[in-house]
Amino acid sequence: MSYPLEPSPEDMREMGEAALGFVVDFLRGLPDTPASDYDGAEEFRRGFREDVPLDGVRFEAALDTVRRATAKGVNTAGPGFLGYIPGGGLFAASLADLLANTINRFVNLWYTAPAAAQIEWNVVRWMCDLFGYPAEARGVLTSGGSMANFSAIVTARRALLPEDFLAGTMYVSDQAHASLSKAAALAGFPPRNVRIVPSSEDLHLDVDALRVAVEADRRDGLRPFLVVASAGTTNTGAVDPIAELLTFARVQGLWLHVDGAYGGFFQLTDRGRALFEGIGEADSITLDPHKGMFLPYGTGCLLVRDGARLREAHFVSQDYLQDLAPEAEVPNFAEYSPELSRDFRGLRVWLPLKLHGLEAFRGALDEKLDLARYLHDALTETPGLTLPWRPELTVVPFWLQPPGASPDETNALNRRLLERINASRRVFMSSTLVRGRFVIRPCIVVHRTHRDRIDEAIDVTRKAVADLTGS
Ligand SMILES: *Cc1c(COP(=O)(O)O)cnc(C)c1O
Secondary structure, three states: OOOOOOOOHHHHHHHHHHHHHHHHHHHHHHHHOOOEEOOOHHHHHHOOOOOOOOOOOOHHHHHHHHHHHOOOEEOOOOOOEEOOOOOOOOHHHHHHHHHHHHHOOOOOOHHHOHHHHHHHHHHHHHHHHHOOOOOOOEEEEEOOHHHHHHHHHHHHHHHHOOOOOOOEEEEEEOOOOHHHHHHHHHOOOOHHHEEEEOEOOOOOEOHHHHHHHHHHHHHOOOEEEEEEEEEOOOOOOOEOOHHHHHHHHHHHOOEEEEEEOOOHHHHHOHHHHHHOOOHHHOOEEEEOHHHHOOOOOOOEEEEEOOHHHHHHHHOOOOHHHOOOOOOOOOOOHHHHOOOOOOOOHHHHHHHHHHHHOHHHHHHHHHHHHHHHHHHHHHHHOOOOEEOOOOOOOOEOOEEEOOOOOOHHHHHHHHHHHHHHHHHOOOOEEOEEEEOOEEEEOOEOOOOOOOHHHHHHHHHHHHHHHHHHHOO
């Protein structure tokens, strides 16, 4: 028996209670759920193929499909997720999405939902305040860091280059996130306009190498316009020298964009603030609340210091929206973003901050910084492991270096080491290549990861090393 599109209050309550029951059980079971499970994943996936349902089913049956679908793959919500960066997902954000999707207000032009738009503007303004951005700063909540980097590049292009912009060149380090090259391509720049500047020995953007590249391009008649600093690289968590880059950018007339998708929210901590010195003067900053604020996937943010620049790059007038008021104290976010209709993301950021308070986030991020140092020290004491970079944030890169092994042998061995670690199913780590070397890179960003799980990660890693080296 299917439900009508407008279910009865009784049915809504029954479905809602069943969904809530699932959510609470799911979260309670997370610590004992495998960190990853790929056994038979292909066949498992095929079991979920289906034709479009012509008749509806009861909610319990649909919920059962969702419950079963959480098996297999990587458990990105759990405490053992030390893989890629975003994970976790705050319960408060789940509630916010239920509320936001129910009231379904349109916040992208303030006049249709003045108070909801104000709530979202509060959130953006709080993020501006975190970096000391002035009153004229503006920002938008995006679907993630990739879209924020995209709008940042478009904004810098519009602000500093003519309409015919193909002489423009931008500069990123060889450790920068791939979303920047992708964004450059989407913004109309062929790959040759994106200069990959070599990083220094410790994987920071090398300002001397940058200077050489910019000056050579100017001599060739090109127009350098943008440099990107990473406030925490995805590979190893290295923080580029923002203050130094700022001075360089000012002298050279370049836009300085800080990609803080991974690390930006560590600005809440004393250690992060010290590392990010100068960030408040940057022209734009990418943040990912779905990383550093532990929110579910789908929430990024771009802040632009001179907000008018962001609007100039995105505003197009629309006749059919003529009834809506021009922006007042609250920005019309649609005029600052590629998007028109979209979800009320602001509530997903606002509700967790309201329920937990900013201090809870500061404390959790500080804890993750401590855990990364703790993991680093423990692995450093493990014979055979090499950890050349002390974590600046919460990525702890390491590899097993057997004496006398060739680079290829070492890489193959580390691939096996990673497989063994992940076969524990208590933690899930991922790897990267740093200058051709296979590096395992546990990354601690899930709010549910605490000392006990890091102790397990240490045990699991040591046992895997012992198994592989026969020691
Ligand atoms: C994750 C990440 C991105 C991309 O963000 P998405 O939210 O995945 O689109 C960009 N830059 C850095 C440094 C990142 O860590």
